[in-house]
Amino acid sequence: MxxxxxxxxxxxxxxxxxxAVSRALNLVEDRRAESHARVADLLAVLKDSPKAxxxxxxxxxxxxxxxKSTLTSALARSLRQRGRTVGVVAVDPSSIRSGGSxxxxxxxxxxxxxxxGLFVRSLATAGEVGGLAYxxxxxVRVLAAAYDTVVVETTGVGQSEIDIVHVADTVVxxxxxxxxxxxxxxxAGIMEIPDILVVNKADHDELAxxxxxxxxxxxxxxxxxxxDRDRDSDWETPIVATSxxxxxGIDELIDALDAHRGHLETTLQTRRRQxxxxxxxxxxxxxxxxxxxxxxxxxxxxxxxxxxxLDGGETPLSLCERLSREYVAALGxxx
Amino acid sequence: MxxxxxxxxxxxxxxxxxxAVSRALNLVEDRRAESHARVADLLAVLKDSPKAxxxxxxxxxxxxxxxKSTLTSALARSLRQRGRTVGVVAVDPSSIRSGGSxxxxxxxxxxxxxxxGLFVRSLATAGEVGGLAYxxxxxVRVLAAAYDTVVVETTGVGQSEIDIVHVADTVVxxxxxxxxxxxxxxxAGIMEIPDILVVNKADHDELAxxxxxxxxxxxxxxxxxxxDRDRDSDWETPIVATSxxxxxGIDELIDALDAHRGHLETTLQTRRRQxxxxxxxxxxxxxxxxxxxxxxxxxxxxxxxxxxxLDGGETPLSLCERLSREYVAALGxxx
Numbered sequence: 001m002x003x004x005x006x007x008x009x010x011x012x013x014x015x016x017x018x019x020a021v022s023r024a025l026n027l028v029e030d031r032r033a034e035s036h037a038r039v040a041d042l043l044a045v046l047k048d049s050p051k052a053x054x055x056x057x058x059x060x061x062x063x064x065x066x067x068k069s070t071l072t073s074a075l076a077r078s079l080r081q082r083g084r085t086v087g088v089v090a091v092d093p094s095s096i097r098s099g100g101s102x103x104x105x106x107x108x109x110x111x112x113x114x115x116x117g118l119f120v121r122s123l124a125t126a127g128e129v130g131g132l133a134y135x136x137x138x139x140v141r142v143l144a145a146a147y148d149t150v151v152v153e154t155t156g157v158g159q160s161e162i163d164i165v166h167v168a169d170t171v172v173x174x175x176x177x178x179x180x181x182x183x184x185x186x187x188a189g190i191m192e193i194p195d196i197l198v199v200n201k202a203d204h205d206e207l208a209x210x211x212x213x214x215x216x217x218x219x220x221x222x223x224x225x226x227x228d229r230d231r232d233s234d235w236e237t238p239i240v241a242t243s244x245x246x247x248x249g250i251d252e253l254i255d256a257l258d259a260h261r262g263h264l265e266t267t268l269q270t271r272r273r274q275x276x277x278x279x280x281x282x283x284x285x286x287x288x289x290x291x292x293x294x295x296x297x298x299x300x301x302x303x304x305x306x307x308x309x310l311d312g313g314e315t316p317l318s319l320c321e322r323l324s325r326e327y328v329a330a331l332g333x334x335x
Numbered sequence: 336m337x338x339x340x341x342x343x344x345x346x347x348x349x350x351x352x353x354x355a356v357s358r359a360l361n362l363v364e365d366r367r368a369e370s371h372a373r374v375a376d377l378l379a380v381l382k383d384s385p386k387a388x389x390x391x392x393x394x395x396x397x398x399x400x401x402x403k404s405t406l407t408s409a410l411a412r413s414l415r416q417r418g419r420t421v422g423v424v425a426v427d428p429s430s431i432r433s434g435g436s437x438x439x440x441x442x443x444x445x446x447x448x449x450x451x452g453l454f455v456r457s458l459a460t461a462g463e464v465g466g467l468a469y470x471x472x473x474x475v476r477v478l479a480a481a482y483d484t485v486v487v488e489t490t491g492v493g494q495s496e497i498d499i500v501h502v503a504d505t506v507v508x509x510x511x512x513x514x515x516x517x518x519x520x521x522x523a524g525i526m527e528i529p530d531i532l533v534v535n536k537a538d539h540d541e542l543a544x545x546x547x548x549x550x551x552x553x554x555x556x557x558x559x560x561x562x563d564r565d566r567d568s569d570w571e572t573p574i575v576a577t578s579x580x581x582x583x584g585i586d587e588l589i590d591a592l593d594a595h596r597g598h599l600e601t602t603l604q605t606r607r608r609q610x611x612x613x614x615x616x617x618x619x620x621x622x623x624x625x626x627x628x629x630x631x632x633x634x635x636x637x638x639x640x641x642x643x644x645l646d647g648g649e650t651p652l653s654l655c656e657r658l659s660r661e662y663v664a665a666l667g668x669x670x
Contacts, residue, residue, distance in 0.1 A: 065519035130625055155525065157492060157516060181492060181516035184400035190490065289624035290465055291659070324626070331666040 010045035016085060016146040018119060025121050028138040039138055040317035046145035047315060055144050056261045059168025060153045066176040067200045070244040072153050076118060078250045079149055085117035087143030091136045091154040092124045119147060130286045137279055140167045157182050166275040169268060170260045176201040177211040183218040189225030193237055196256050202241035212239050235263055280306045280316040284323050292327050345380035351420060351481040353454060360456050363473040374473055375652035381480035382650060390479050391596045394503025395488045401511040402535045405579040407488050411453060413585045414484055420452035422478030426471045426489040427459045454482060465621040472614055475502045492517050501610040504603060505595045511536040512546040518553040524560030528572055531591050537576035547574050570598055615641045615651040619658050627662050
């Protein structure tokens with residue numbers, strides 16, 4: 001049997017066929033060059049899907065142990081109860097050290113396996129950050145063509161190596177009472193201000209109140225340090241207190257997500273385009289390093305060109321391939 | 336006047352001439368290609384200096400706000416009182432966002448400017464992580480040829496982009512009571528176990544005792560998660576409580592540093608060699624990306640070759656240059 005056409009695969013993904021979505025994500029996790037090429041073709045078709053255009057990509061990040069997985073489960077269940085379909089990608093950066101997913105966190109996620117409107121995948125590409133970043137970004141794009149809301153969950157603080165900011169419409173930072181280090185990263189301007197802040201494990205009123213107050217102070221300092229330079233200036237980061245295990249605060253979180261998605265309506269395309277430009281530059285830099293970037297004219301030139309090409313209908317993966325061929329050819333001419 | 340010979344420059348650095356050390360560090364921060372070549376020549380001469388062989392390179396890391404700069408000041412003063420000379424490199428990762436050093440931290444460092452046995456430099460190469468990592472690693476190597484103890488201080492938690500582990504003989508992680516997020520990173524096995532743990536701002540006995548107990552528990556979990564795989568198995572990470580502002584615990588920290596330096600005596604050369612191999616691979620990967628690594632045979636092959644070449648007398652910077660020329664030539668032949 002010949003391999004199926006990208007169009008067929010894409011149609012099945014867009015109809016939220018779970019087997020097709022699963023196959024597409026397997027392709028994303030496959031490291032062979034021919035799989036990369038097929039993913040590029042697939043994403044080129046999927047990018048104009050109605051779901052992708054109208055949907056919401058939520059990035060959920062924070063240090064380990066704050067209950068991100070439990071919160072993701074609770075969020076997904078509540079979204080399903082509201083009739084929305086949900087795709088989840090959980091990225092496990094500890095797999096880079098351990099050479100495989102520990103799956104400890106995943107065990108805490110509980111989902112109904114017969115629910116056709118819910119898809120959950122845990123990513124743990126062993127070995128290198130580059131592979132994991134490529135797989136996470138591509139997986140979100142696959143799921144965004146099939147489900148109303150896509151949640152990508154990853155562990156990090158400060159300058160995270162697996163950057164979900166580029167792929168998320170809305171970045172949610174999850175902390176718990178006592179997350180003093182994250183507050184310091186915010187205050188120091190090293191960590192970018194998220195779109196929504198969640199204080200999870202807010203079971204005790206007094207601790208939760210203090211945590212929210214501390215966060216509000218940290219946000220003021222962060223604004224003063226200029227950590228929101230690249231973000232919307234007219235969006236005030238809401239702080240939501242949740243208890244994922246008790247299920248409290250989840251409705252408020254969904255309201256905050258909807259409010260931010262609504263706020264983005266006019267700027268969504270710009271934000272996503274910026275994210276695609278950044279993803280293209282990341283892909284190319286990981287592949288060819290500083291020498292690749294400087295050979296093609298330096299970062300500013302390459303960025304301007306990427307913007308132009310993506311506006312002309314190119315996609316990040318195929319553009320990166322083309323830039324790569326160009327770079328190799330340029331080196332061949334100079335030697 | 337012709338530029339001075341590397342040998343002259345190196346001799347002056349080795350005699351701890353402050354003006355010469357300062358010139359060498361300016362060269363390290365200079366981004367021009369000819370400066371990079373001069374740094375490579377300089378480091379090749381400096382690497383066999385008596386100070387570098389017998390000295391101690393201490394990496395001090397931790398989240399913002401835990402008082403690393405004050406602690407570095409207190410540590411440097413105490414080392415000076417014991418008659419040892421000290422070089423300090425403070426790396427400011429927030430400069431990558433802000434495009435320049437905030438210098439807020441540096442203001443908290445207070446040193447005697449007339450002291451010839453103490454040199455302090457703040458690094459804030461604007462713009463990119465690669466430049467900062469190169470400058471930090473090279474600066475430590477310059478200072479190590481001039482001073483008994485070199486302290487490199489940087490902000491980070493988890494997978495830090497500016498990795499000082501490769502250049503430090505001893506990695507000290509500094510936290511404060513309430514640094515719950517760092518504990519979680521340790522427990523999750525995402526963060527490597529340091530050689531020494533410091534609980535700074537341990538002014539209140541009760542809080543400090545609890546922080547030390549929490550850390551001990553986190554270390555046990557981290558060991559179980561295998562986060563010490565790459566480190567010595569027969570070194571038990573000591574936990575030192577300090578108050579840098581009051582000056583308490585600094586003697587205990589120096590004792591712990593000396594104990595670890597003593598412990599390393601037989602394995603120091605191996606550890607430094609591993610660090611040099613890693614630095615070479617990092618330099619080459621940043622310059623030529625995954626394509627560069629795979630073109631030269633993949634990471635394992637490249638690592639084995641780097642080990643061999645460094646054993647044969649090559650230095651990281653000059654080997655990286657040679658690998659780079661080889662890669663470009665290889666591409667020229669295939670196109």
